[in-house]
Structures are given as C-alpha cells and as structure tokens.
Amino acid sequence: MLPTPLLLILFIVQGFRFQQAHKECEPGHGGPSCNISCPDNCITCSDHATCSTCKAGYYNGRQYDNINYPEVLDCSLKCRQNCISCSKFGNCTECKRGYFGIICDQKCSSNCAICASTDKCTECVTGFYNRKYSCYHCISNCLSCRDPFYCRTCNSGFYDYRCHRKCEIGCLSEECYIRSGRCLCKDNFTGYRCDRCVTGRYGKLCNFTCPNCICDRDTGQCTSCNNGYFLSNTTCVSCEKGTWGQDCKNNCSEKCVECSPENGICTVCSDGKYGNDCSQSCSTNCMTRNNVPVCAAENGACLKGCSTLDKHGEFCNLTCGSNCKDGTCDWKSGACLHGCTINYFGEFCENMCSISCAPSSDRRCFSRNGTCTEGCFPGYYGPKCLQKCNDNCLNNVCGRENGHCSHGCIQGFTGDTCTYITHSAKQKDNTKSSTDTGAIIGAGIGGAAGMLVIVGGILLIVFCLRGRVRNKENSNSSDPTGERNDDESAPGYAEEARVAAGNGVGNTAAETYQNVQESVTVNTNMYEQLQDRDKSEQQYEMVSDTIYQNTSR
Template sequence: MASLVSVMLVLVCQIGLTIQACAECACCKGSFTCESNKNCINGCIDGYYGAKCTEECQGNCETCVNGNECTECTPGYYNNKCSIPCGKGCVNNTCLLVSGECPCKSSYFTKGKCDACAGLRYGDECNNTCPSNCGTCISDTECLWCKNTVYYGSYCQHRCSLGCDQGRCIKSTGHCIEGCKSGFSGGKCDKCSPGVFGPFCDQNCSNNCFSCLSETNCTECNPGFYGEKCANACPSGCNGTCSVSNGQSCNITDIYRVCATDTGRCIHGCNSVIKYGEYCEKQCSDTCNNKSCDLKTGHCLEGCEMNFYGLFCVDSCSTSCISYTGKRRCDGTKGHCLFGCKYGFHGERCDNICSSQCVNTTCNQTTAECSYGCIDGFKGPKCAEIIPDLEGYYTRSTLIGSTIGTFLAGGIVVGIASLITIIIRRRRNIQTKQLDVHGHVNTIGPCGIRSNDDTHENDSPVTYEDLKSRDERLYSQITTSQQETPPATDYVNYSS
C-alpha cells in the first residue's frame, strides 16, 4: 500500500499538479529518499530542482539545475534555456544541447544544424527545386536573390537591361546597380539618351534631331525645326518649337524666345541636363549618375552613383552594411543593404544597433532577437528583461551607491567650508604689535608713529599749552626713532 502511495505521488509531481504531498519528498529520486528536513538525498526526478525538489523546470526543459539553466531539453529544442528550435532537417527532430548540431535527414539540408536547404532547393523536406535563375528561394515563385544579380523579378524571370553598367540590377525593380552605360538612360537603363539610337544606343540621330528611333525617324526636334528628319525650319513667329509632323501649332512670338513673357518660366526645359525646375534654377544632385535628372522633379533619371540611394541620390548607404570591393552596399531605391549587416547591427538598412545585453552584441538582422542568448542578468528574445532574482540586487546596489556618494560629497563640502571660516577668522585676529623697552605694547600707527597702550582718552590735551607740549614730545620721539634702531629683542609679535 505504501509503495502504491509513493507511485501516485511521483505521478502527481510529473504531471505538474502542486499539492502538499509533492513537498513531502515525493519528487526526490528513489523511494522517499530525503532527510528529516525534507531535503532530497539523491536529487530530483526529471522536471524538478531545488533542495526539496519542489521547483519545476521551465519551458522546454526536461531537466535543469535551476530556473535559468537546462541540462536536457524536450525533443526539438536546444541551448541552456531550451528556447531555440532544432533545424527542420534534424533526424528525429533532436539536436545537441549547446550547439544545436545534428545529423541531417538527407543531403538536401545544409550540414551542421540542418536548418536550411542546400543548393537550389526549398520546402519542408528541401525536396523541391528553385527556379533556374534563383540564388535561393522559398517557393517556385519567390526567390530570395538572383544569380550574379543579373536577373530581376519575384522569381528572377527577367534579365537586367543591356544598358546596365556591369550588367547587374536590383532584384525588386530592375534598376541598374552601377548606373547606365554610355548612351543609355532611365532607371533600368533601357532607353537611349537624347541624340543616339540603336540596340546599343551608339548611333547618332540626324542633325537637329533631339531624339529618334532611327536615322530617318525623329521623335523630337531641336528648337526651331520640324519634320521626320527635323530638316525643316519652323516658320517665323514660332516660339522656338513646332509640330514635328507639319511645322504648325506655333505661337506668334519671337522664334528665339525660350521663356514665358509673363512669368519667366522656361518653355522648353533647361539647356543643360544638370538643371531642373520651372526656372531651371536648381541643379541636379552631384550623386545622380551623369548628374542628369527629371526637368520638373529633379529625380535622378539614370540611377545613383555608388553607395547612394533615393529619388535624389542624396542618402548614403549605411556604413553598417556588409560591403565588397567594387560593389554597392545597398540598393539605389530604398537603401536596403544588399549583402546583410555587419555584426552588432540589424534592420533593412542596418542602421539599428543590437542590444548590449545580447552575447557578443549580435542579433538577427530581421527580428533583432539575440543570436547567442543574453549576458548574465537578462532574458527574453531581445534580452530586454532583467531576471527577477537580480532586479532587486541591481536596485539596492544603485540606491546604496548613490546614498554613500551623497554623504561623501556632503562631507567634503562641509569640511572645505569649515577650513575657509577658520582661515578668515585667524586673519581678522592677527595684528602687528610691538613691545617697548618697558614691556608696554606699542602699535605702529600712520607715518610710523608708535602709540603706547598706556595712553588713554582722558590724557588728551585740553589747552593750547598741553597741545604744544604733546607735539614737542611727539617730535622728539620721531627724531629719536630715526636716529636709533631698537634691538630686535625689544619687539614681540602678538597674535590673538
């Protein structure tokens, strides 16, 4: 009967029910192998820890030494908290506790953690083949990147334009990464620049042709001309341009006038490809390829120079993007890093810093979750939470430190104030005093005349004879003091 009760209590602990019986040695290893104080002698059954084996392991821990360190995980998880899933290709969904490595189900998975598909494969079992131009993919219609960056589109179905310098373009837009070759224009470098035509945009249009489809088919004439080859001059009185087909639709104004008489706005655009605006008063960004931009908006027409992005190409790619010699760090449209982030940064532009609570300050580029767990004292996917056991310690330590600092600072201030007060008082009490040969204290007055302490206000002369007698005595004293120098022993300095 006793053994049956023991078995029942162990089962209660294992299914996670909390009753008083679990605290009475029932979760110790063995049959009631605990001391009189209820501490377990041989340790705890799986899933519990503590001296009395009353604390339950957390999360996916099978066994643990405390609430923050697992020694064995449930199948499918690893690390000291059993919080990271094993790779989808692990045999039996089981991997090593510390590294997460495991034997793979097949060669379709990458070796090591078996957490990704090898080669050009996708799917839960990595048994599907990616589209031919994909570098890697997640389905047959979604490539993560294209081979050699010479293709674009959701599954890399389009080849970059012939006009792209180095032949490379951005997967999402097809815009050329390095800008256009000479003679090409447009974001995708798929148009010929004004004045040239042909598949390689290297043949010149006829004279007076601003743009053309062939040597005999002008699509736009230079100001003042019209016709299929722009060989005809516009009639006099035209405002500088006229219909390409028939020379009509002209205004009766000066043929050479290029701006409106009422506003001064440019009628035919700017005479330089590096200017834009209604008055051509603005200059295209220096970092536009060929410094050319849209006449109205100023948006760069031929993409951005190396490592700049945006409509005006004034934003620099983040220095936290991984870079390779001769290659752009980010795409020219939104500034997203093309080759990922340097260690310690995350985000599409790699402009966010990983939490300092992450081990090695390293985190996932997309989610910002710490890649290698948290430093001591923190927890959570981004290591933003203080572990409760240490939170009070940190708060008390901060409080004690600030209190001691306050007392020390206060003591120093009081000490300095007291020292200054003593010095001022002593200086006020020091007087220059001397003793004459009879032991009387003499104080040196103005003009070097000594006054004797025995002199009293009642001795002041009150008659002319008294004044005269006093003056004679003072004169005699001055004469004597000039002729005789009293010995140094006749003077005594007093200080109060």
C-alpha cells in the first residue's frame, strides 16, 4: 500500500487533471486547455472542425435534413427564416415574435406578440393587454397597460394611472412623471408641476413682466406692490422723494437727501455726513465744499481728495512717506509728487541710493530710478554703482558703463576687464614651476646623499666598536683586577656616533642620530652581559653580528 503523503499527492494531481478536462471554456474556444479557436458559428467545440453547441440560428446535421447531403458538424447550416434557434432544419426550438409551430411557419393572431397557437396568446404587442389569452386595446394615450384601468406607460405629455391628464405647459420638453405629473421646469415657471409663474412674471407662457408688483398670472393686474411703490388703482407707482417702504408710508432719515424706496437706506446725504441713516461725520481730512468735508454716503470715503497734500488714502487718513520731497504725495496712490529727499529714490521714495555712488553737492542718485548722479566710487561701476571692478584693474578703476579697466591691468593680466593672464606671465609661471620641481628633485637627491653619508658613518662606528671590544677583552684577560676602564664605556661610543652623524644636517640626520643612540644603549647592555659568559671566540662573534644587525636598522 502507498504511503499516505504519496496518496495525497496522487489525489491532488488527479483532481487537477479532472478539473482541466472539465473546465468551461469561453465562448468561441474549446479543447482541454481552451486554446482551440472554434468555427465562426460555434459556441463550444472539441476541435477546429467539430462544434458541440451552435449559436442562435445555426445547427449541426444535414442540409434540409436530407440524407443525401453530408453531415456537417461546424454549425454552418442555417435554421429556417422565422426560427430563432433550431435543433435541425425541421425542428425550431424558438420562434420569432408573431410566429409559432414546429417550423415557425404559422402567424399569431392580430396584436399578439408571442403565442402557442392562433387562439392562445401569451404576450400582446404594445398598446394591448392580455386577458384570457386574447389581446385587447389599451385606453386612449396609454402606451402599455396591465388592464383597462392601469396604464404602465403613457404617451408623451400625459400622466396618471389612466393617462388622461396632460403635463403642464411649464414642464421641460412637456414630459412629466407618470404617477404624479412632477417635472423639471422651463425658465420663468415654478411649482411642483411647473404650473405657476415666478414672482414678477405673468401670462400663459410666463413671458411678461409684472410692473413693480406681484400680479395676476392671466391679467397682469397688480395684487401687491414691491417696496418703494404704492398701489394706485391696479398699478404700482414709485414713492415720492423722502418716503419709502410698503405703500410709501415711511420717511427717510433727517440727514438723508434721498433714500432707497425699498429699504430706506440713504443714497445721498447732506454735506459732511455718511452712513445708512447719514448720522456719521466725514473725516476732516476730506476736501471740503462750502467749508464742509465731502464724502461718499455709503462708506465715508473722500470724494474730491484730501484737504492737505501730506495725506493720502481712500479716507485721507494716511500720511505721505517721510522721504517725499516737501512731504507731498498723490492722494489716491501715495506716490511722491515732487521727487525724493537727498539719497532716496522710487515712486514712494522708499529706496536708498547705493553707498557706492560718488558724493554730490545736491543728491547722490536720481529720484526716478536710483541712477547715481556723479558716477561711482573707485572700484565700482554700473548705473547704480552696484557692480565691483575686477581686482586686476590697475588702481582698481574701471569704466562706469561696461566695467572695462580704464587705466589698464596690473602686471601679468590683460583684456578689457583684465581677466586673462599674459603670455609672459604664463612662461614665468612655467619657469617657476620648473625651478620648483628642480629644487624639489635636488633636495631629494641631496637628502639621499646625506643619508648615505650618515649610514656610512654609522657603519664606521660599528667597525670601530668591534675593534675596541676585542682590545678590551684582551686587556681584561691580562688585568688581574678585572676592572673596566670607564673612559671607553658605551656612552663614549654614542658621543662619537653623534659627532659622526653631524650637527645641523637636518631633521633626518637628527632622527638617525637618535636611532643610533638608542641602538648603542641597547648594545652596551649586551656587552656587559657578555663579561659574565663564556669568553670563547664563537660567542663573541655571535654577539658582534647581532650588534651589527641592530645598528644597521
């Protein structure tokens, strides 16, 4: 028996194969993987020429069901004329509307759309309803109905359950909702069913304007007046000056010359006053008329300008800029009228002349645009002297218009603005570079030679030391006291190494001397240890070799 995991895998594989084999393909495709394109009139197929399901109006089999014709399996045979679908030429499974029978060759009765026989209608044409398998005409203006008393849809322009009511003339496109008559309104119409004119309109099409009133839709006669008017007979007449409101029963405020007949707000105040009721006083900075300030009635803005030239703004409550010459400015914009004080420029004299402008007895720059009047300080150029001359200009002087160096260039530079290096300066620079390179190479060679001299001196010291060591060994062996001569001690050798290295050779020589001194100190300790050891020639040579190697590092 197979193990359980293997059985599970086998079950999954078989299930996948079954699913692939029975997978539903999209219409027009077939095969195990649905990758086969079916013939034109096929819905499903097993291969390129064999259909299992045909589209409506086509079938598989023999032409005209005649055995003398070959059997066709690609759904290329057409059903009869009145068949929607068929299983073969002589058997329709569904007929077109108005036909019935095995081959759909019989017509249903008049006004019947679908029937089983001439006396059994199951669905009627539009405008008729079915009652006991017979079709009867719907009532007038009923497009489709369930019975004589209930219309499902009405002809255009009608509504209600029996379609006997007309949509209102104000309905857009004269269409309305079948159950209530509600609709979207045309212009100038209003109401749930668009059966009324908007306020101020009258007439059948609401295309006339009521004269300053609410009026009758049919006659246009005023029934009530708008504010500012009063009813005289059947028309509305404007209020007399100084009155306002419904039927002009209210008087304008005391300081009002005129007020709105609709709401009583003052439109013209007596001089010096403003506001809705003309109770507020105009600013004393406003220009006067008959020695009384004049301002707008609605907000108090000065109408004729300011009473003095040092004020500006809508209400003449702003002071001209402190840099305006004579302290005067335009009352509307605040722009200085007569230019600026010394050292300032701009429309409002808010900008200061450049500090690079040359000093002047009158002013350093023009009020209009800030251009320096007397040129620039040395080292600057441009209309406002804001740009610096090139540092290579001789005496730091350049032309004001274009920055060209007026007195030429300092040595080594050329060009209008002295930005280019001269040819001779380039050669000199190249020569200097070559000299510097030679000096560096010479210093390197000299340093190397110095090192060779130092190393040679060190080697000479080492050989001298080896000779003295041998002499000392001989003298010690002949000296019964065994005492050492302090004058020939290791510090003396170090001093000789220092002298051999030389004073003032440079940092490299000093470093080499330091290394030699440290090496000699180490070697001296080794010599002292040697006195207590075997004095054989072999040990002496080994120690001497070690000293030589340490000193040579």
